[in-house]
Amino acid sequence: MGTVAAYIDGFNLYYGMKSKYGRKYLWLDLVKLVRQLRPEDELVLVRYFTTIVRGEPTAAANQVHYLDALQAHSGDLLDTHIGWFKRGSLSPCRICGEHWQCECPRRPRTFEEKETDVALAVSMVEDTAARLADRTLLISADSDFAPAVAAIKRMRPGQPVILGMPAGNMQPHKRFVDVGHFNINETHLRHSQLPEEVFDPLRKTSWRRPEKWI
Numbered sequence: 565m566g567t568v569a570a571y572i573d574g575f576n577l578y579y580g581m582k583s584k585y586g587r588k589y590l591w592l593d594l595v596k597l598v599r600q601l602r603p604e605d606e607l608v609l610v611r612y613f614t615t616i617v618r619g620e621p622t623a624a625a626n627q628v629h630y631l632d633a634l635q636a637h638s639g640d641l642l643d644t645h646i647g648w649f650k651r652g653s654l655s656p657c658r659i660c661g662e663h664w665q666c667e668c669p670r671r672p673r674t675f676e677e678k679e680t681d682v683a684l685a686v687s688m689v690e691d692t693a694a695r696l697a698d699r700t701l702l703i704s705a706d707s708d709f710a711p712a713v714a715a716i717k718r719m720r721p722g723q724p725v726i727l728g729m730p731a732g733n734m735q736p737h738k739r740f741v742d743v744g745h746f747n748i749n750e751t752h753l754r755h756s757q758l759p760e761e762v763f764d765p766l767r768k769t770s771w772r773r774p775e776k777w778i
Contacts, residue, residue, distance in 0.1 A: 566698035568605040570598040571688050573704030574614030580730030581753065589753040591773040592629065595638045597756035598701065601728055607641065608697045611687050617648040626774040633771035636764040647680035658691040685712035692716045692723060703728040708728035
């Protein structure tokens with residue numbers, strides 16, 4: 565038995581769950597999930613990295629509702645980092661030929677998630693340097709985190725780094741060298757749901773699972 569700190573790539577986890585199970589398990593208790601995944605370890609902290617969606621008001625409202633409920637339920641065991649979306653566009657525009665942004669009618673827009681991946685990678689390395697926990701659990705299949713994992717292994721060769729692979733991701737990318745992994749399955753998600761109603765006695769506020777998430 566040892567200690568574990570978990571780092572969750574929110575969008576990677578979300579898209580994995582949604583692609584395989586729809587909205588069924590989105591009311592997810594992240595602290596409980598990590599304890600399901602690492603039952604022999606003492607959980608020190610869960611760091612959760614996400615961004616509020618753009619262009620979908622109802623989805624954004626549900627996401628904020630969930631984050632408030634999650635923080636109220638998890639307390640100091642959860643640290644949430646909110647990134648932001650940079651507005652972009654598909655290019656080139658078929659109307660004016662502009663390669664970046666333009667104001668032509670029906671111009672498709674894209675939004676690029678910013679800051680969350682870098683913040684996650686930096687936090688993993690900083691926490692390792694500070695000896696926050698004996699083990700590092702990364703919940704993501706994104707190979708962009710491979711350099712951060714390699715840095716942890718250089719700093720503390722004896723510290724295990726484990727990948728929790730979200731739904732739809734069976735094997736880690738080849739860039740992850742000598743890293744243990746396991747798959748987050750439906751049983752883990754089913755047994756890691758928040759209560760149907762989360763009540764915060766200090767704020768006298770409660771949150772319930774959004775109707776679309778049932």
